[in-house]
């Protein structure tokens with residue numbers, strides 16, 4: 001069942017969170033659900049296990065700096081590395097941003113999970129990330145095989161199952177290899193990464209030993225990469241495309257940055273004195289609708305929706321076990337809250353009922369299973385976007401018309417395009 005509209009989404013996911021916060025492995029096609037049942041990680045563990053793994057991930061990532069100022073230098077280091085490697089040598093030439101920027105957001109995750117970044121020339125790192133993308137795209141198509149399982153055996157691969165299995169043959173063994181490497185070097189006096197803390201917790205808290213397994217260490221790692229890499233890089237790609245499509249907005253952002261920061265390096269706290277720039281980021285998250293169906297939720301008990309939408313009374317009983325998808329566009333593009341919702345208008349966050357508009361920009365979901373990386377994503381978006389705009393003007397190659405229609409898988413991304421960075 002697809003649930004639409006803020007009121008009902010809020011009613012079910014927040015007010016009735018005790019019945020709607022589970023996800024079940026069988027929401028996935030068979031080849032995934034078999035793996036997810038054995039090693040569910042944060043996404044697919046059932047209550048109360050998801051709560052334990054999620055709290056552990058949240059507190060550990062916060063210790064690693066999520067949303068806090070001590071993570072800033074690591075993100076800024078990555079931004080400079082990205083500019084030096086991918087932009088500076090190609091200034092004035094068209095660049096495919098989407099393929100490269102995910103390596104930068106993956107490296108931010110890598111520094112929190114493993115304690116170090118990978119070099120952009122590392123061939124295995126590039127292959128690993130490419131397989132994540134293949135898997136993300138294939139998983140959405142593979143949903144057909146969940147409902148019509150024999151379709152996976154048709155010649156060719158129109159369900160994406162074969163591509164997905166192949167990608168898993170690269171990503172999963174590599175995750176397990178990395179877990180083994182951390183295990184071999186585990187030093188209880190120097191626990192500075194997510195994986196080390198996970199493995200140490202397994203040794204220390206014997207009550208949790210069935211949950212804090214090596215398999216779940218590897219799966220949580222893969223899920224953090226999957227959830228934290230393509231989402232943030234897609235939001236950044238949309239932001240650059242919107243700047244190319246709306247040069248007047250780009251000029252206003254750059255004027256604000258010049259006036260407030262000059263050539264000083266941006267800090268995350270500067271967002272409070274860069275309201276227009278922040279409005280552009282919010283508008284990107286709203287219009288870009290990055291995760292358009294959120295992730296599935298499964299009802300624990302029968303649930304009756306008893307509400308009213310546009311004067312139509314809704315009374316609908318959903319059975320226990322019913323799977324819920326969230327139509328994020330029904331909230332992010334709600335014309336009752338966002339006037340002309342299909343237009344890119346950052347100033348909407350500076351006028352009128354700004355609090356209402358900000359709280360309805362629910363790009364990260366809502367309720368107990370809302371995005372656990374929101375603090376990290378907001379920090380990355382603010383630092384990357386502000387630095388790019390401070391240093392470069394962006395435009396499309398001459399004659400290219402911006403295509404603002406998304407290409408939808410689990411993530412809604414812009415269609416492939418190239419962007420030209422010019423030094424300011």
Ligand code: HEM
Nearest residue numbers: 227228231232235290291294295364365369371372373377
């Ligand atoms: C612009 C960037 C991002 C967007 C728009 C986004 C959005 C979302 C959404 C809509 C959900 C599903 C909520 C639900 O089903 O109720 C989600 C879940 C999740 N996100 Fe994000 N996300 C972003 C970045 C990140 C980052 C950087 C991380 C890494 C730490 C992350 C980690 C997760 C995890 C682990 C979950 C699953 C939580 C659970 O199952 O309890 N996300 N995200």
